[in-house]
Amino acid sequence: xxxxxxxxxxxxxxxxxxxxxxxxxxxxxxxxxxxxxxxxxxxxxxxxxxxxxxxxxxxxxxxxxxxxxxxxxxxxxxxxxxxxxxxxxxxxxxxxxxxxxxxxxxxxxxxxxxxxxxxxxxxxxxxxxxxxxxxxxxxxxxxxxxxxxxxxxxxxxxxxxxxxxxxxxxxxxxxxxxxxxxxxxxxxxxxxxxxxxxxxxxxxxxxxxxxxxxxxxxxxxxxxxxxxxxxxxxxxxxxxxxxxxxxxxxxxxxxxxxxxxxxxxxxxxxxxxxxxxxxxxxxxxxxxxxxxxxxxxxxxxxxxxxxxxxxxxxxxxxxxxxxxxxxxxxxxx
Amino acid sequence: xxxxxxxxxxxxxxxxxxxxxxxxxxxxxxxxxxxxxxxxxxxxxxxxxxxxxxxxxxxxxxxxxxxxxxxxxxxxxxxxxxxxxxxxxxxxxxxxxxxxxxxxxxxxxxxxxxxxxxxxxxxxxxxxxxxxxxxxxxxxxxxxxxxxxxxxxxxxxxxxxxxxxxxxxxxxxxxxxxxxxxxxxxxxxxxxxxxxxxxxxxxxxxxxxxxxxxxxxxxxxxxxxxxxxxxxxxxxxxxxxxxxxxxxxxxxxxxxxxxxxxxxxxxxxxxxxxxxxxxxxxxxxxxxxxxxxxxxxxxxxxxxxxxxxxxxxxxxxxxxxxxxxxxxxxxx
Numbered sequence: 001x002x003x004x005x006x007x008x009x010x011x012x013x014x015x016x017x018x019x020x021x022x023x024x025x026x027x028x029x030x031x032x033x034x035x036x037x038x039x040x041x042x043x044x045x046x047x048x049x050x051x052x053x054x055x056x057x058x059x060x061x062x063x064x065x066x067x068x069x070x071x072x073x074x075x076x077x078x079x080x081x082x083x084x085x086x087x088x089x090x091x092x093x094x095x096x097x098x099x100x101x102x103x104x105x106x107x108x109x110x111x112x113x114x115x116x117x118x119x120x121x122x123x124x125x126x127x128x129x130x131x132x133x134x135x136x137x138x139x140x141x142x143x144x145x146x147x148x149x150x151x152x153x154x155x156x157x158x159x160x161x162x163x164x165x166x167x168x169x170x171x172x173x174x175x176x177x178x179x180x181x182x183x184x185x186x187x188x189x190x191x192x193x194x195x196x197x198x199x200x201x202x203x204x205x206x207x208x209x210x211x212x213x214x215x216x217x218x219x220x221x222x223x224x225x226x227x228x229x230x231x232x233x234x235x236x237x238x239x240x241x242x243x244x245x246x247x248x249x250x251x252x253x254x255x256x257x258x259x260x261x262x263x264x265x266x267x268x269x270x271x272x273x274x275x276x277x278x279x280x281x282x283x284x285x286x287x288x289x290x291x292x293x294x295x296x297x298x299x300x301x302x303x304x305x306x307x308x309x310x311x312x313x314x315x316x317x318x319x320x321x322x323x324x325x326x327x328x329x330x331x332x333x
Numbered sequence: 334x335x336x337x338x339x340x341x342x343x344x345x346x347x348x349x350x351x352x353x354x355x356x357x358x359x360x361x362x363x364x365x366x367x368x369x370x371x372x373x374x375x376x377x378x379x380x381x382x383x384x385x386x387x388x389x390x391x392x393x394x395x396x397x398x399x400x401x402x403x404x405x406x407x408x409x410x411x412x413x414x415x416x417x418x419x420x421x422x423x424x425x426x427x428x429x430x431x432x433x434x435x436x437x438x439x440x441x442x443x444x445x446x447x448x449x450x451x452x453x454x455x456x457x458x459x460x461x462x463x464x465x466x467x468x469x470x471x472x473x474x475x476x477x478x479x480x481x482x483x484x485x486x487x488x489x490x491x492x493x494x495x496x497x498x499x500x501x502x503x504x505x506x507x508x509x510x511x512x513x514x515x516x517x518x519x520x521x522x523x524x525x526x527x528x529x530x531x532x533x534x535x536x537x538x539x540x541x542x543x544x545x546x547x548x549x550x551x552x553x554x555x556x557x558x559x560x561x562x563x564x565x566x567x568x569x570x571x572x573x574x575x576x577x578x579x580x581x582x583x584x585x586x587x588x589x590x591x592x593x594x595x596x597x598x599x600x601x602x603x604x605x606x607x608x609x610x611x612x613x614x615x616x617x618x619x620x621x622x623x624x625x626x627x628x629x630x631x632x633x634x635x636x637x638x639x640x641x642x643x644x645x646x647x648x649x650x651x652x653x654x655x656x657x658x659x660x661x662x663x664x665x
Contacts, residue, residue, distance in 0.1 A: 056566055058562060058565060058566060082571075086568045086569075086570065087568060088568070089565065089566055089567065089568035090566060090567040090568035090569075091568050094566070094567075095563075095566040097559060097562070097563060097566075099559065102558065102559035102560060103559045103560055103562070103563045104560055104563065105560040105563070105564070105578055105582065106560070106582075106656070106657070106658055107581060107582055107585075107655070107656060107657060108577070108581075116567070116569060116573070116577070117567040117568070117569075120567055120568045120569050120570070120573075121568060152657045152658070154657070154658050165563075168567070
């Protein structure tokens, strides 16, 4: 087996705040292969975005402490020089942010913002870069790209703006696109369109996608693999089909139970997960999910010892993983 | 755009008429008899014949509406002359307006260069020694009234320096002589520079610290915005992120402030001009007001108001250019 294109090993990110050290990410292991769509799922505050920003080194150095390894095609991004990091940003790993209204600069035209991205990585003329911008806007389905390229972000609709962001991200043929909740700020009616477009256009260019979302529902049809995050750690990861068919962590089970399903005739009740995600200023000892877990047990060490992600192909971090199936039956019976 | 400018000029003219009316009414509401003040004034009792002559000459016995119209005509055509010096107002404007503009332009240059660069540096090196020093400096400068600062400066460099035989370069003339020594009308000769430096610094002082503070705030705000993170995520050089995406956005409110401030500096540099004897519009209006010199007060005030209004108009237009989200009213 060859090494994955991106592999994050034991990534830890903490922020110094007035209330103390906030441990946003506490040992994340995650990998993305070339051309693959990996979805990172979790509630707000689970550390998904923090992980993504750490890959590109976008956390302010004065306030954050980052340890671990981020291997990008054999080099450690945490140790990379600022110049090298700059080449990678946008050139090899591009990012699509959550809210395209604030993520685009209001005082420059959309075209200018794509042009400068292109010219940051390629030695091409302004005209050639503009042609590329028009081409990319066309690729993401913006009508009349020659005219639109000279318009300002506020003259675009929300969905159009996010398409433009995607066009900008793809303009330098990156090998990986990190999309951080790319549809959360959009109108519900265009969310599916934009997501499909993101996956389709990256597929066309052969780029991999790391799709960050809090909505397990959007993952189902799009992602090859899923990593579920909770309280700054990956608690379960496998192929999308396996995670949906046979969730191996109580948190994933909870997420799935709180989703309406359209693929069965059985009328199931939606069950929300009780309780609140923990404060990352003082995460609970043991498994961080134990205060909300219906199966937590003191004898198994749930309250005292932190479970590691096991080494199986369908990996999960739960002390009672192998008993889950029978435990669930007992609950529903 | 054209519609907008025409409408703004229209409303500026109305504002000027309003300003004229207020000043005119105030003048006649004063308890003293203008003719008496002109004839000698200041508590002396000028001969009745003189007062009568003055009254005739300046039509002060006409009805108020008649005088209102006559003065308005004089003001619009820049006709008329000073009650006191009999200098035609056209001449007064010709010699003094350029001086006011020169002083304001140089003060604005100081404000822009020192203010913006200090603000940018404080924001970039937040909580550094420079940032702390500039915060302190700001507090000190804004706490000292302009006339105190001006008198202190003049006393030290203009009086003390001469008394104690300071070297030539540290001695500055007490009174200004602004009508000569300009290249291209705006660049001071070395000699003129000595006259210019102090009033320009004093006039710029408060504005400069405001600009520095404002720039610091807007820079910090812009630096924390999402689109700056996007710019970084695109792999742009830090320099470009700073200039095109941080400074460019941060300067929008700063430019607005500076534009309006320029209008103020042209017309209302009264304290600075008076202390340093700078022969601009402000010091002349101040003197005229204390002498009940109605034509001077009216005409020069209108000139100042017009400049202020035009400066505001330019600010609004450039604001729309700087921030594409702003649409000028009336433009479709």
